[in-house]
Amino acid sequence: MTEKEYRQHPAISRSELWAMNKSPEYFKYRREHPIEPTPAMLFGQVAHKLLLQPEDFETDFILAPDIDRRTKAGKEAWNEFLDAAADRTVVPADMYETALAMSEKAMSEPLVRKLLAGQKEQPFFWTDADTGEDCKIRTDCLTEIGDNLIIVDYKTCNDASTDVFMREAVKFGYEFQSAMYSEGVERNTGRKPLFVFIAQEKTEPYAVNILQADEAFVLRGYDRYREFLGIYHYCRTTGDWYGYMGKEKILNTLTLPSWMKGDNE
Amino acid sequence: MNEEQALQKQPTQQMTAALEQTAALSPGNVWSDKAAFNQALRVADMLSKSSLVPQNYQGKPQDCFIAVDMAARMNTSPIFIMQNLYVVKGKPSWAGQACKAMIDNCGKFKNVKHVYTGKIGTDDRGCYITAVRISDGEVVNGTEVTMAMAKAEGWLSNTKWKNMPEQMLGYRAATFFARMHCPEALMGLQTREEVEDTEPRQATAADLTAALKGE
Numbered sequence: 342m343t344e345k346e347y348r349q350h351p352a353i354s355r356s357e358l359w360a361m362n363k364s365p366e367y368f369k370y371r372r373e374h375p376i377e378p379t380p381a382m383l384f385g386q387v388a389h390k391l392l393l394q395p396e397d398f399e400t401d402f403i404l405a406p407d408i409d410r411r412t413k414a415g416k417e418a419w420n421e422f423l424d425a426a427a428d429r430t431v432v433p434a435d436m437y438e439t440a441l442a443m444s445e446k447a448m449s450e451p452l453v454r455k456l457l458a459g460q461k462e463q464p465f466f467w468t469d470a471d472t473g474e475d476c477k478i479r480t481d482c483l484t485e486i487g488d489n490l491i492i493v494d495y496k497t498c499n500d501a502s503t504d505v506f507m508r509e510a511v512k513f514g515y516e517f518q519s520a521m522y523s524e525g526v527e528r529n530t531g532r533k534p535l536f537v538f539i540a541q542e543k544t545e546p547y548a549v550n551i552l553q554a555d556e557a558f559v560l561r562g563y564d565r566y567r568e569f570l571g572i573y574h575y576c577r578t579t580g581d582w583y584g585y586m587g588k589e590k591i592l593n594t595l596t597l598p599s600w601m602k603g604d605n606e
Numbered sequence: 607m608n609e610e611q612a613l614q615k616q617p618t619q620q621m622t623a624a625l626e627q628t629a630a631l632s633p634g635n636v637w638s639d640k641a642a643f644n645q646a647l648r649v650a651d652m653l654s655k656s657s658l659v660p661q662n663y664q665g666k667p668q669d670c671f672i673a674v675d676m677a678a679r680m681n682t683s684p685i686f687i688m689q690n691l692y693v694v695k696g697k698p699s700w701a702g703q704a705c706k707a708m709i710d711n712c713g714k715f716k717n718v719k720h721v722y723t724g725k726i727g728t729d730d731r732g733c734y735i736t737a738v739r740i741s742d743g744e745v746v747n748g749t750e751v752t753m754a755m756a757k758a759e760g761w762l763s764n765t766k767w768k769n770m771p772e773q774m775l776g777y778r779a780a781t782f783f784a785r786m787h788c789p790e791a792l793m794g795l796q797t798r799e800e801v802e803d804t805e806p807r808q809a810t811a812a813d814l815t816a817a818l819k820g821e
Contacts, residue, residue, distance in 0.1 A: 455818050487817040488763075489809055535809055553811040 344401065347464050352475035353573065355521050359514045361569035365576045366584035378430075384440065384543070387432055388497050392444040393461045393481055403429040404437055439543070443497070446547040453539055453549060456493045459484025467528040471567075472574035478525040483534075490534040492522050501540035501550040510538075510558075517569070519554045520562030636675050646674045653684060663688050676793060682711060694801045700792060702777030702799045705784055709737065712791040716740055720776050729754040733775035735783035748783025751775055761803035774799060 360368040378386070390398050403426045409415040423431075447453050464479045482493040498509060510516060519536040526534045536554040541547055554562075576582050586593065596602075636646045650671035653659050663669050670684070673691065677684040690704035700708070709718050715737035724730030732752035739746050753771060756778075761767050767774050781797045809817070 452815075452818050486814070489814065489817060491814075533808075535814065537814070553814055555810070556808050 342464055344462075347477070347479055350464075350466070350477055352466055352477035353570075354477050355518050358476075358521070358566075358569050358573060359517060361572050362514060362517075362565075364584050365572060365582040368573070369576070369582040380436075383430065383432070384436055385497055386430075387436060388440040388443055388541075388543075389481065389495055391440045392447055392495055393457065395444065399429075401429060402432045405431050405433050407434065442545075443541055443543070443547045447495075447539065447541055447549050450549050452551055455486065456484055456491065456537060456539065456551070457482050459491070459493070465525040465529045467525055469570055472570055474570055474574050474577075476521070476525060476570070478522050480522060480526065483526065490526070490530065490532045492519075492526055492534050492536045494518070494522070494536070494538050496538055496540045497543050498540055499543060501542050501548055503550060503552060506538070506540050506550060506552060514562075514565070516554070516558050516562030517565040518562065519559050520566045523559060524563070524566065636678065646671060646678075649684075650674050653688075659685065660688050662693075679793065680708070680711070680791070681713075691795075692798050694798050697796065697801055699796050699798045699801045702774075702780070702797050705777065705780040705792070705797050706735075708791040709735070709780060709784055709788060712788045714740060714788055715746070720779060722772075722775070723750065724752065726772070729757065731771070731775065733772075733779040735779050737783070737787075739787075746787055748779060748786055751778040751782055756803075759803070764799075764803050766799070767803070 357368070357372060360371045376382075387402060390401065406418075406422055408419050408422065410419050448457075460480075460483045462479055462481065463483055464477060466475065466477045468475050480492050481495050484491045484493055494515075496506075496515070498506065500506065500509075515538065523534050523536055526532070536559060538552045538554070540550045540552060542549075581588060583590075635642045637643070647667070650673075651667045653670040653674070654663065654665055654667040657664065659670070663673065670688070673684045673687040676687050676691075680687070686704075686707075690701040690707075692699055692701060706718065706720075709715060718735060718737040721734055721736050723732045723734070730752065732750045732755075734750040735748040737746050738744070753775070756762055756767055756771075756774070761774075777797065777799050781792075781800060784792050
């Protein structure tokens, strides 16, 4: 299955379902208006490709040539390049250099090489038993180590230190991801997988950290996965894609954050 | 006695007083009798401040209260409860060795013994509990647990079954006996081994590091 076929499959994906973290209204908007990849998102895609499947890089991406587009000849040469690129995504040279240096640094770590020795970019599909909703995931890498089946997920970040990555992980819903992916793999293989993040900083020295999601992390993610899927099912079957005021359209209370509450007591 | 010695002695005296008070609590009434409730609360509060109770109960009067109540119901000491009750996978669970003690203490049986069968190291190796029922003098046997059963049930994914099968057979035999002949002794809780066997412990980051390094 190609990346395009996977993306066009109508089952719900992790990144789509995560939009429920804001509201069903936002979820619906995002589904109808997919985000145009920002440079940061493109960088993530390039770094993934170079680390996981460098041999396929040229199938999806093409390196921007060094052309001065201010001249007439340059403009023509650029247009020719774009025609030749067809539906491949153009990658600026400096972005490519950085992503390549990152992948080389990551692969110099023996534990990373072992974790990434498995099956790359494997899609999984399943129907949720409680809601009947179709779900899909695509694991960066699925690796067998001893008796353990491990889902390996690569994240580029600004700070890969354990404490900072933990906070970012909760903010960006990585616990939700670990649970949804584990569910998908377990439904398809009948085995309970472990979930490991390879986190790498986007600036030199491109430091790498490997973190295993513990049970509490995945359990919390599982609660959120069930919650979001339940909301999605409700919205899809009722057509009510409600916003911040909820199904019942009720006013919310504005109070102080919990860490400030003690001040007036 | 100087002041320091007096301070050191204090927890022991408090503990003794707590145990005496617990013995006076009769089963069930801490939840309905206000005086009994308040007394158990004081005992729990005191126990939670002791450095002699297991660490996971220190500073937790709520958990100590549950232990005090369970001890009163089971006619045993709160310390026994605290030392043998673990939270495994979010569920309170008895230590395997406590199960045999609970059969001994429940008052229904005497001469409670483990009987091992089959050849050690084979699938036929098994264990059951035999005991004499006090009410009618009948010999009562628990269900036999064998290695073949452990394999078929998938318990072997818990590494303890590979590393110390004899011990695990013994624990499981006691649990089976209690479930069959004196279920009330376990107060509806599972044993630690039951919980770990049916929901094996997830490999930790340390386990995974060892596996990756091929140790």
